Amino acid sequence: MLTAVVKNTTPHEGQKPGTSGLRKKVKVFQQQNYTENFIQSILNSKKTELENSVLIVGGDGRFFGAEAIEIICKICAANKVSKVLVGQHGVLSTPAVSNLIRKNKALGGILLTASHNPGGPENDFGIKFNCENGGPAPDNVTNDIFEISKIITEYKIVENLVVDISKIGSNKYTVDNKDFTIEIIDSVNDYLQLMKEIFDFDKIKNFIKSKQLKMLIDSMSGVTGPYVNSIFVEELGAQTNNVIRTTPLTDFGGCHPDPNLTYAKDLVDKVRNGDYDIGAAFDGDGDRNMIIGHKAFFVTPSDSLAVIAHYLECIPYFKKHGVQGFARSMPTASAIDLVGQKLNKEVFEVPTGWKYFGNLMDAGRLCLCGEESFGTGSNHIREKDGIWAVLAWLSIMENTGKGIEEILNNHWEIYGRNYFTRYDYEECELEPCNEMISTMEKLITEPSFIGKSFTAGNTIYKVKVADNFSYIDPVDKSVANKQGLRIVFEDGSRIVMRLSGTGSSGATVRLYIDSYSRKYNGVASVMLKPLIDIALEMSQLKKFTKRDQPTVIT
Known part of the structure; x- marks a missing residue:
């Protein structure tokens, strides 16, 4: 029998979860009791529900993941959790965790x-x-966790628990006369079964074979590698050379696992210079995606969301369950709004952060949503889902x-085009950036600013x-304030600026520009240059x- 012990500790500053959890440098988490404190704070926030509960644990395979899983299992055992389900080798994509929580009626997932x-030491x-x-x-939950982390004095742990x-x-x-189970599960199987329930794999497979569809799918050495091999190669018949970087690496092979035109440049260059019909890339934990067509024709996330909405009923899941409302994050261009109007569906505009979509989904008012930061998903889970998005596009192509470019051109011909760009300024000094936001907020909230040309x-x-x-x-009436500065012009064009909540140090400034036009064959950088110039001058961003x-x- 194993025994739980109580360890004294003192709080660490700054354990406030951001848009998607607590993110810091590895060396911060390696500080004495830093990870232990945060895990105990999570469990304390659910203290009355822990006994006999089930938790899902997994991650993107990055450096320090295995050590953190060991700590989590030992602390869960000491806090009367009944069972912990862990992905083999600690690997579970974020969409897969969401599915496992729902499937197992778990208390939650870590x-x-x-x-x-980027990952690595x-x-x-x-x-x-x-x-x-x-x-x-x-x-309300992350605020509770943060408040607990500020006053924590002890954590419980089973120090001699061992698991492979x-x-x-x-x-x-047996921990203090109570049963405790750690179940190591296949990382891919449950997620694969879910995708088979959503999409018609036979149709997609036949389409790939009959069209000799040429794909290039890049896992960027992140968590999606095993999922990509299983789904696209083994199930859908893609060639092994159609998938690249499918081995998860603790440092993502030294690359920045962000599927955009900058950090996925290798993929973009290969598709531009090769004969491919579709290229796709995923981020480290598998919830983001980038879609490109022949000769690297780029699909903005805003357009990807709108096109999927237009063709949603070609996916069996939506034929069966119906189409409810749509939603987008506030900085995302409003292309999906036009589809919602045409289909007579509710369209919601929410703050950045996938958590804001959940209540709407649970209330049955939302079935498809997305963010301009390369996130797309539906109510099959409660996270964005990169592989799901690529399967949706393959379903639309079938x-x-x-092809992708023709699909977009047809879409723009019907709806017009929402030109969109985002400028990211990463790891800037925090204090001047806060001053910039404050200065700009004062400027745009002056009464005389409305109507200014x-x-x-x-x-x-x-x-x-x-x-x-x-x-x-709309569901629980909770309020989220100060979610980004926005200027909306009379023609619908917008300037949006905010500080990102997903960085681990300094400040990341995001500037978003979008403008609607019936002219759909323009070059985005040219079409948006006047607004970009106005935004840079107004914000004094440089x-x-x-x-x-x-x-x-x-």
Whole structure:
């Protein structure tokens, strides 16, 4: 029999979960009791529900993940959790964790990921708690965790508990006369079965074979590798050379596992220079995706969401369960709004962060949602889902018999085009960035700002709305304030600026520009240049960030 012990500890500063959990450098989590404190704080926030509960544990395979899983299992054992389900080798994609929480009616899941942030001993680690609906913990839960972390004085642990996470099977223990189980599960199987329930794999497989569809799918050395091999190669018949970087690595092979035109440049170059019909990339934990077509024709996440919405009923899951409302994060261009209007569906605008979609899904008012940060998903789980998005696109290609560029051109011909770009300024000094946001907020909330005109080139933009976006949840009436500065002009064009909540150090400034036009064959950088110039001048962004150019342009 094993025995739980109580260890004295003192609080660590700054354990406030951001948009998607607590993210810091690995060396921060390796500090004495830092990880232990945060895990105990999570469990203390669910103290009355722990006994006989089930928790899911897994992550993107990044450095320090195995050590963190050992700590989590030992602390769960000491806190009367009944069972912990762990992905083999500690590997579970974020969508797979969400599915397992729902399938096993678990109390929640602890995810070890910093998503699209780089990994390795000198880089980032993260811990995120997902609730019983499978989605990221809402603000009231993360606030509780943070408040507990500030006053924690002890944690409970079973120090001599040992488990081998490389071997699938059930490991049973007795801890203080109570049964405790750690079950090591196949990382892919449950998720694969879910995808087979959603999509028509036979149709997609026949389409790939009959069209000799040429794909190039890049897991970026992240968690999706085993899922990609199982789904696209073994189930759908893609060739082994159609998938690349499918072995999860603790440092993602030294790359930045963020599926955008900058960090997935290798994929973009290969598709541009080769004969491929579709290219796709995923981030470290598998919830983000990038889609490109022949010769690297780029699909913005805003357009990807809108196209999927338009063709949603070609996916069997939605034929069976119906189509409810749509939603997007506030910075995301409003292409899906036009589809919602045409289909007479509710369209919600929410703050950045997948947790804001969950209540709407649970209330039956939302079935498809997305964020401009390369996240797309549906109500099959409560997380964004990269592989799901690629399967959705393959279903649309099969249904229409068309390539990606033709599908987009047809879509724009019906709806018009929402030109969109995002400028990211990563790891800037925090204090000047806070000053920039404060200065700009004061400027745009002056009463005289509404109705003001700005001229760039031959274009005049007149301000219709300007605020720091706030959101009232339609379901539980909870309020989220200060979610990003936005300026909406009378023609629907927008400038949005916010500080990201997904970085591990410093400040990441995100500047979003979008503009609607019936002219759909323009070049986005040209179409948006007048607004970009206005935004850079108004915000004094170069002055405050001390950057002449953004780190990433999407």
